[in-house]
Amino acid sequence: MVPTPNPKGPKENGMVMLMDRAPLERVRKLADGRIAAVARFARSGVYTYSGAEVGKPHLSSVNVYRPEAEVFSQDAMASFGHKAVTFHHPSDGVSAANWSKVSVGFTEGKIARDGGYVEIPLMLADAQAVGAYERGEARELSAGYSCDLVWGDGIAPDGTAYQATQRNIRGNHIALVPLGRAGSECRIGDSLNSGASTMFTDAERSLADSAEGQMLITQARASHNRKNAYLGDRAPAFTAEQAAGVIRNAAAQKIGAQNLADRFTADEAALRAQVDEARRRNSLERSQAYRQR
Template sequence: MQLFDAVTLGEPRLTRDGYLVADAKIARTGIQLYAGKEVDPENKAGFRDKAVVRVFRPEAEVFSTDALASFAHRPVTNDHPAEAVSASNWKAHSVGMTGNEIARDGDFIRVPMVVMDQAAIADWKAGKRELSCGYESKIVFDAGTTPTGEAYDAIQTDIRGNHLAIVARGRAGSECRIGDQGAPETGEPKAPVHQGDRRMSLKTITVDGLPVETTDAGIAAIEKMRGLLTVSDKALADEKAAHEKTKADKDAEAAKKDVEIEDLKKKVVDGAALDALVADRAAVVTKAKALDANVVTDGKSNAEIKRAVLGDSVRDKSEAYVDAAWDLKVADAKDDTVRQAIRSQDHSINASDAWNDNVFASAGVTQLKKGA
């Protein structure tokens, strides 16, 4: 696979014959950005349509003996040709040559070079200062993180130089260039970067469905912002989910309390019903004591009191039968002893009106009459 990098010429000078001589940084380690179609044109790894692919160039690959040696005696071209440079076409593309004293300079490869073509030298004087390596390499699509913590999508290996191009903007950055100042022989000022040159190096990236033209640095910034937005969106989604869960838990707790309140309401007897129960209880106890002074009423229900008074005759009878037998027994209690006992148990009876029908009615005795 043939790829292109870029650097700049350093400390250039013009010889007596007009040639441009320089010792330049031409390639570096670290991560460089490529379009997906550059590194995966056949889409074997699914990267062809990706706007930016982060390719890591390990130090061991960039500075390997074979990689360094491959950049010696390489043709220098003015921009990248559409084909790899070889013996069959070098005359058509070459404007100069690299030397053989290839060396490491920090994170860069440094090579001596000479530009011999007048038109290429004129372009350099006009501000075309950066360099871009044309080389072949293997791309291993294996995502990971560099020793300094930078994420990458693929690794570049087996780097072999083919040519060195003079370009307006190069991928390796402004450090890979032919000098920072004009040629000392002419006294030219530092060459400006022309807008036309900038447009030549722009890349297109899709942002929210819209194509945007920007530089490699701009693409890197956009990708970083995309990553931050993804993290932010996830944090927002997590916070929303937590809020929804808290709300659901509170709703469930409120519903549970509502059910408990309803259950408590069902267990609470209203005042009128309570009065009726007390009156009924008092009547049963009063009548029972009148019929059987020794009957035990404490701790017993009304039904149990009635059965105790009625005795064995109702042992196996139903509650309805017991209630009917009770009513009959109370109705038949006509002797004065019974009346007197009933009167003595019901403290609401007035002594002057002992036989008032209403008094007996309040005690549940409906068949007794005055003078009976």
Template structure:
């Protein structure tokens, strides 16, 4: 990827031959600001429409051995040409050249240079003193934070210089002139920041401080939003847990019987057992549920076939029919009470009735008497 970087020109002096010699800072570490179309023209990374893209130059990339060597003996141009400068077009673009003594100067890269073109020298002496490197680099598009706490959108790697251009305007603001401008004043590097939707031009150092504060504030806001989201999740989980426990409590409350309900249940159970015994006196009810009692009674009275593969509703209906029959048989014909279980008297009173009735039947068969049985 071909990019341009803007820095300042310092230490100007003229030689006897009229050349202009300078020792200049031409690159630095840290965050560089570019526009979206510069770094992502095809919008492959979703940055093309961003007004400002923060590109980070790590110290290990800026001062890498191959990167530092690439600053030496580069052609100097008047503004950036529309093409890379090569041996084929060097004469068409070059107005000077960088030297070979490339050194680190704090966070900067410093190189000597010489301007040999009369017209270019006049422009520099007239105030056109900004320097902009034309270079290639590999960009890794990823969000991150520098060791100093500044946020970035991409990282530059494999820096290789092609040429050094003399330009008149800084990337984000006014001229980046350092040194005497011939009128007793000193110019400063400026940068334009977007603060709450407004464009603000600040001195470069001040802009770095403001940008770092803004990035720190944005990080705090993001951290708070993340923490709030996690807190809300925890609250939602607690609310769900409490709701579940409330439902369990309500369910347990529904299972607790009042004294009146308990009396009804006891009476109903006693009535069921009484009815069961009236239908099948030998049926066992201990430890059985109500449904199991009804089933046992039907089986005892009608046989296992009566309940085989039958639904509970069917068995309950058969039990009800038996219960009705048992109810109707109470206090009716003594003979019916006796023979309902196969002419087997249940007690002495039943036995007496049975014996009397049997004697009457025997007498009629012998012709001793005549009687009408109702």
């Protein structure tokens, strides 16, 4: 994808191209074979990315804050209108040069805010993409967009710590992608039709698909059921959105300890390098002093 992350230090800023997944919703097939659907593909809050996703491969994960003012700005929302829908992500993003080769559909211009999400209608117009959806081979969406990543620690309104902030979000395309590693609402919420929008980054997806993630969801569901058991038949169900929240919170909490470990490893390596350099200089000084005798 372009532009690519700039592998600088943790306090430096740069533009990155990111991809966030979301389920395809409100799907209907038209008489001509095309598929019309709706995507709720963006939300504010803190996302957890792998370090490699944001140009910091030395970090295992990074919490990135997406402010509400940035997500729901008119420029950001409008940038996703009339964009190509692709089958998988093109290696170089979408431009006029490759649009006819990679496009299997398009987004419409009626972008709106739906509660905490940005919602946009779209169309799958290519037979291969429609077939992949109907066979269950590709049923998720992945928004490809660029943003300025401003590095700096902070605390989001919900109390979650973050290490960078997204600014100037601009849409490039939306890809139809396989469920595969990403899982689905059914995997984490027991109901594909629950209506929850379980959008995850790669790091969050990895946790959701792991045995650890499934155990966390099972424990949260059991705790929910115990707390509401006194309500009997009136007890609220454990929802897909709650399950998604468990995964997001767990991914965010893991970052602190892991980053401390990463920094310790980096500091240890730097200290060893300093010791080696001191030894080299000491050896050189001794050699020079010996020759001067």
